[in-house]
Amino acid sequence: MHALHAQLLAVALGQRRAGQLDQALATCEAVLAEAPEHAQAHMLAGMIAHEQGRHGVAVEHLQAAAQEPRGEPDLYDALGPSLLELGRNEAALEPLARASALDPERPGPRFRTGLAL
Numbered sequence: 540m541h542a543l544h545a546q547l548l549a550v551a552l553g554q555r556r557a558g559q560l561d562q563a564l565a566t567c568e569a570v571l572a573e574a575p576e577h578a579q580a581h582m583l584a585g586m587i588a589h590e591q592g593r594h595g596v597a598v599e600h601l602q603a604a605a606q607e608p609r610g611e612p613d614l615y616d617a618l619g620p621s622l623l624e625l626g627r628n629e630a631a632l633e634p635l636a637r638a639s640a641l642d643p644e645r646p647g648p649r650f651r652t653g654l655a656l
Contacts, residue, residue, distance in 0.1 A: 578607040597621040612641040628655040
């Protein structure tokens with residue numbers, strides 16, 4: 540089943556790149572229906588929801604993905620801004636700090652940290 544999940548996530552990534560965000564999110568949700576703890580599916584779903592401006596949904600998925608310890612700055616760089624959009628500035632500080640620590644050359648998290656303060 541893991542190979543099928545990887546294939547579906549590749550399809551979702553292609554859909555996202557093509558601007559088909561609703562379809563991409565639905566594809567991620569199909570994976571999550573079978574594997575509710577699938578961190579990569581949560582991460583991609585969260586990033587898509589963030590791009591759609593659905594920050595509450597994004598936070599749910601990104602926080603689920605963050606339960607699996609991984610060093611992906613994109614995860615934290617999407618979680619922080621989604622929390623900011625929800626007015627949860629203090630909660631945004633931790634993921635923004637993680638994103639900065641994982642990729643010190645990335646300017647976005649440092650900028651957003653300033654916005655959160």
